[in-house]
Every structure is written in structure tokens, then in C-alpha cells.
Amino acid sequence: MKDNKQIWNFFASVKLALFTLCTLALTSIIGTIIPQHESYSFYVKRYGEGMANFFRILDIPDMYGSWWFLTLLGLLSANLIVCSIDRFPAVWKQIVADQSLLSVARIEKMPFTHTLDGLNSANSGQLESYLQKDGWKTQKNESGQGLIIAGQKGGWTRTGVYIVHASILIIFAGAIVGHFLGFKGSVMIPETKQTAKVYSSETQAPIDLGFEVRCDHFDIEFYDNGMVKEYTSRLTVLEDDKEVLVKDIEVNSPLKYKGITLYQASYEGYRDFIITLKDPATGAEKAFVAPFQQQVKWAEKDILLGVVNAEALRDRVVRMKVWFKAGDNAPATFWLEAQTESASADNGTGYNFSVKQMYATGLQVAKDPGVWLVYLGCFMMMTGLYFAFFMSHRRVWLVLNPDGKKGSLLIAGSTNKNKIGFEKFFSEFTGEITETLQ
Amino acid sequence: MDSSQLLGITTFTYLFSTLLYVGIFVFKTEKLGIAATVFTALALLIQTAGLALRWVESYQMGIGHAPLTNMYESVVFFAWTIVVLYLAIEWKFKTRVIGTFALPFAFLAMAYASFSTDINKAITPLVPALQSNWLIAHVVTCFIGYAAFAVAAGLGIMYLLKNRFPQETGNGSLLNTLPSLKVIDDIIHKTMVFGFIWLSAGIITGAIWANSAWGTYWSWDPKETWSLITWFLYAITLHARYTRGWGGTRIAWLAVFGFISVIFTYYGVNFLLSGLHSYGSN
Ligand code: HEM
Secondary structure, rough: OHHHHHHHHHHHHHHHHHHHHHHHHHHHHHHHOOOOOHHHHHHHHHHOOOHHHHHHHHHOOOOOOOOHHHHHHHHHHHHHHHHHHHHHHHHHHHOOOHHEEEEEEEEOOOOOEEEOOOOOOOOOOHHHHHHHHHOEEEEEEEOOOEEEEEEOOHHHHHHHHHHHHHHHHHHHHHHHHHHHEEEEEEEEEEEOOEEEEEEEEOOOOOEEEEEEEEEEEEEEEEEEOEEEEEEEEEEEEEEOOOEEEEEEEOOOOOEEOOOEEEEEEEEEEEEEEEEEEEEOOOEEEEEEEEEEOOEEEEEOOEEEEEEEEEOOOOOEEEEEEEEEEEOOOOOOEEEEEEOOOOOOHHOOOOOOOEEEEEEEEEEEEEOOOHHHHHHHHHHHHHHHHHHHHOOEEEEEEEOOOOOOOOOOOOEEEEOOHHHHHHHHHHHHHHHHHHOOOO | OOOHHHHHHHHHHHHHHHHHHHHHHHOOHHHHHHHHHHHHHHHHHHHHHHHHHHHHHHOOOOOOOOOOOHHHHHHHHHHHHHHHHHHHHHHHHOOOOOHHHHHHHHHHHHHHHHHHOOOOOOOOOOOOOHHHEEEEHOOOOHHHHHHHHHHHHHHHHHHHHHOHHHHHHHHOOHHHHHOOHHHHHHHHHHHHHHHHHHHHHHHHHHHHHHHHHHOOOOOOOHHHHHHHHHHHHHHHHHHHHHHHOOOOHHHHHHHHHHHHHHHHHHHHHHHHHOOOOOOOOO
């Protein structure tokens, strides 16, 4: 039993907390200096074989996921849990205690006291309703030593520290849920193509999404100075070949579907072009993927077409030369700017044309069912910090006829924080009580 | 008048403010006091106008965004926050000598922003990942925290100086004009608590931003890790004080170490370590 008590006290101690937090802070530095997630040969080259082996034993290449780092986090959690179980009951008692049961002797020793005399007609109902109107939770007790009315405010703010500590555990829980039930992956989808699989960031293994995603369109917008302004992909979600959702995603504005989120992350430009023909009469559209300088065929209409030349500004195609041949007619060629449409009247082919370079959109794909726990933890942490540092548990006592002194009123108060603020409050409070009784 | 002129003027006015506060400290002339406060408030107004104008200018350039998105802008905002915080402390605790230890940080930050060749002062458009309101929330919260830690470190130095030369605390000595050790200790603690809350909010908003841009709220990149190390350091300080009764010199030293960790998070990581946080590196 004695051993158990010792173990308990060890895990409940703040010394352990200081040790764990210091160790976490110091060891965390390692991973910011030694590059993470590199290959064994990288470490051999940079630090020599001996060091590389040493790193391997200590999991330095993945130190934030290593057994010893996770053990430290486990220790921190155990410490938090045991410490809270150890201390919370006493705090809870302070919150729910009936403050009017205190002895007059104790109330007299409160940090703030003030006595009023000659109040022969003072009545307790008047005082109690004044306190209640002012937002105090009141309790009353008639004892041999006098009539005690106790009021308190913000008792629950004593839980602030515990909310902060619990929030850390909740954030950890969210991270664990995400680790075991979620995944991180990525995929490149060429325009017009669709996929049901993405590839795990850790192992490259394919992961089934449970639905298909098609990239309809990818676009890069530029500022005047040539910097990239935005990447946009139009994605369509398909289930059983039926379109269920269409969304334009941007960096910072992902697509969410069935717990899986698709983020715009990168792109890849191809030497292929997407040529879209529109029949001006019917409005019908048809798109072709044409590799650079290769013919594609629209057999139904006996049409051949392709891109024979292109001009690029840095790595961005700005102008393309289209070649078009219908049946036995002489071929037509014309230049076309990116993002514009050439009217049939101008190009003489009978179709409206638009051409763009073909891209693949690079998507980061994540499923993280633990995120809401992490966010809940973050919210609790901020709330808890606010309670812990900016709010206090204030208590006041009004004792009528203390120790049998007729016509006397003892006013007392105490606070667990912000003594200076309370001092100011207390002098106003006594002033108002005096006024109430007149 | 454009924003860079206003911000340039600010650098010199903060230098002058610093000198005024040092003057109060050295010559113990409270008469300079009002002048220092008024002058600093004026410099703050000029800087505020500079920041506002920079914001407007970015809209005139068609790339409108709050002036909080690169190294230059964040350093300027850092200086601004230090001065706001300092003036609030001066007003609340009715003591001016603290300015001698706080204003130099604001001046140094402005001087670094204005004269360092590492820093690009142009208003640049935002790459896609930075176009997020969470980024603004992240920068604002972090830098309020950092500014509080800077003031706490200044107070820590003040505490250590006064504590180091107790024999000089007789009448007429320089250090005698400083508030009592107990008062300094109290303000250090309050400033650190304030900073800790804002740093917590800064780390949280950063995580939310990362999650909305990349789907990962935490990736242990050096910048994130260093902000966490800094956070641990201040958490340790709060616990040591609250539960083990640490105070005085130990806490003053921790305030100084904490700020060194802040500087490293903010500056060292960008220039000494490689990381994903490319934002702020130009
Ligand atoms: C990173 C982790 C932690 C954070 C952010 C944190 C946060 C806080 C905060 C903000 C306070 C209030 C301090 C004050 O009022 O000045 C506090 C108090 C305290 N913490 Fe922690 N804490 C952490 C870890 C721990 C751990 C592991 C323990 C384990 C023993 C612990 C034990 C305590 C105790 C005993 C108090 C005083 C509670 C009281 O009596 O009011 N903390 N903590």
C-alpha cells in the first residue's frame, strides 16, 4: 500500500511535470537541427556511419514519432491525469461548499473585513435580495453566533486550470484518433481523368476513397508581376458513375466529401493540349486531348486536328497554333491565345475553338476524424486560460449581530486571485451595503 | 507621403523616444517624463498611420492585404505592439523607467526592418497559401505574444540589474529610480501570463490555418517545433512560479531565456534552419 501511494505521489507531482516539460522542450530541439524523414544513406553521408546507426537506434530520423518521444508524451499525460484526480476533489469541494457554514471566527479573519454599527433595524431579507440582485449566489445560516449570509461569484472559474490540463489530453486524443483512423495521401489527376485511389504519404500504398474524383479543369492565375495568384481545380465527385458534387477548389478552400478532404497542393504541366470545339448552331461541345504536334481524330465527323506550335512565357503556354482539317477540305491553321475563344466566323472551320495546355492537378488528400477533438481541445484551452488568469472566485459574507453584538454588521470578503481589483471592489461594496441599510 | 517614409520616420522617432526614456533614467528628471510619453505616443500614431497607409497602398496596387504578411511587415507590427503594450503598462502601473528597457526593443526592431539587407520592404502580392484570414489571425496573435515576451525580458534585465547592485540602492543612485523588486517581479509575471495566452492562441490559429491549407494541423516543421519549445518554456515558468514558489532572479532569468527562444523561433529558424515556413523568409 505504501508503495502504491509513493507511485501515485510520483505521478501526481509537479516536479515530474517540470522534468517532463523540460525534457520535451530540450529534446524537441534535436529534430529541428537534424533533418527528419531522410534515407539511411543521407545520414551516413552527412554524419558518418557510426552516427547514422546511433540515430537509427534512437529513431532520430522520425524523432517526434519515436518510442522515447511518445513515452515522454505518455508520461506527461499520465502526470496530468493523476495530478488532476489528486487535486480536483478538493477544488470541487471549494466550489460547492456552503459558505454560510463557516464560523464567525473564521469570517472575521478573512483578508477583507469591515464592520458597521448601530443598525438596529437592519433586516436580513433586504441584504439577501441586494446580493441576489447584484448577481451573487447566496446561502444563509442562522447560528448561535449570528445570522450569516454568504454570497459568491465565479466559483466555477476554479476549474480553469483543470480545463486547460484536460484540453491537452483531448488534443492528444484527437491526434491519436487521427493517426489510427485517418490517413494522409496525395494524388495527381490529369484534367478530364478520374480516380478512386490516392497514395499514402508514408508508404505510397494505394488507398481507396470509396468514391471517384474527376478533375474537370485546372487553372493558374497570375499577378501582373508573374507571381502565382491562385491555383484552381474544378473537381467532380462521382458515385456509381453519377455526378454527386462539383466544386472549384483553391489553396485554402478544399473540397470535403464523406469525411475526406481534398486540398489543392500542386500541379504538373503536360506537353498535351485540350482542344474544345463548340458547334455554334447547337451549342454542343466536344473536348479532345491532343499531344503536342500530333493529330487527333474525330472519326464521326471525319475531322483531324492538333496543335502544331505553341509559345510559352516562362513555363506557361500563352499562344497556340491550331491545325484543323475536315474531310477533304484544305487544312486551316490559326493562332489562339490561352483563355480565349476563337469564333467560327474568324477561323473558318465551322466551330468555336478554345485550347489550353493540359495540366494534372496535385491534390493532398486527408481523412482525419480526430480534428474536431483537436479543435475542441484548442477551444477549451483558450477558455480555460481565460478562466485561470482573468476570472476569480469572489466570496463575501454578511454577518448580522456577530457574536451577539446587536445592531452590528460584519462584512467580509476574499478572492482567490486579483487582490488589487478585489480591494477596490470591496470598498465600493461596503459603501453600497451601508446605503442599502439606510 | 507614402507608407515607407512614415515608417522610416518612426524608426528615428523611436530612437528619440528611447533616448528620452534613458534620459529619465539617467538624469532622474521627471520633467522629461511627460515629454517622453507624449513623444512616444506621437511616434506610435505616425507608425499606425504608416501601417494603415501601407494597407491602403496594397489595395491601390490591386493586391490588397493586411500589412502582416512578410518579414518586414511582421517586424514593424512587432515594434508597434511593443509600444502599445509598453504605454499600457506605463498607464496602468504609473511608472516610466520601464520605458528605458522596453523602447529599445521597438527601436531595434524598426531599425532592423529598415536597414537590414536580408529584408525585402516591397509590398508583394500573396502566394495562394498565404491568402487566408487565419494567417492574419495567426500573425496578430503570435506577435502580441512576442511583444509581451520582449517587454517581460526588458523587465527581467531591469530586475537582474537592480538585484545585482543592491548596495547602490541608496538615495541618489541610478537604480534607485527603478520600481521596487517586488513590483518588477509582479509586472514580469503578469506580462508573461499575457504573452503565454497570446502565444497559445498564435499556435492554435497557426494549426487551424495549416489544416485548412494542407490538411495537417501539425507537421513538426522547425518553426512549429520552436514555437512549441517556447511555449513549453513559459509553461514551465508559470508552474515553477505558481506551484513551487519560484520568483525574483530565477523568473527574471527565465523571462530573458524565454525571449531568446522567441527570437530564435522568429528569426533564427528562418535564417539558420531549413523549414517549410517559407513565409517570412523574404
Ligand atoms: C504543457 C502542459 C501544461 C500546461 C499548458 C499547463 C497549464 C497550466 C496553467 C495555465 C496553470 C495556471 C497557472 C497559474 O495560475 O499561474 C497551471 C497550473 C497548474 N498545473 Fe499545469 N499545465 C501543463 C502541464 C501540467 C502537468 C503535466 C501537471 C502535472 C502535475 C500540471 C500541474 C499543475 C498544477 C498542480 C497547477 C496549479 C493548480 C492550482 O492549484 O491552481 N500542469 N497549469
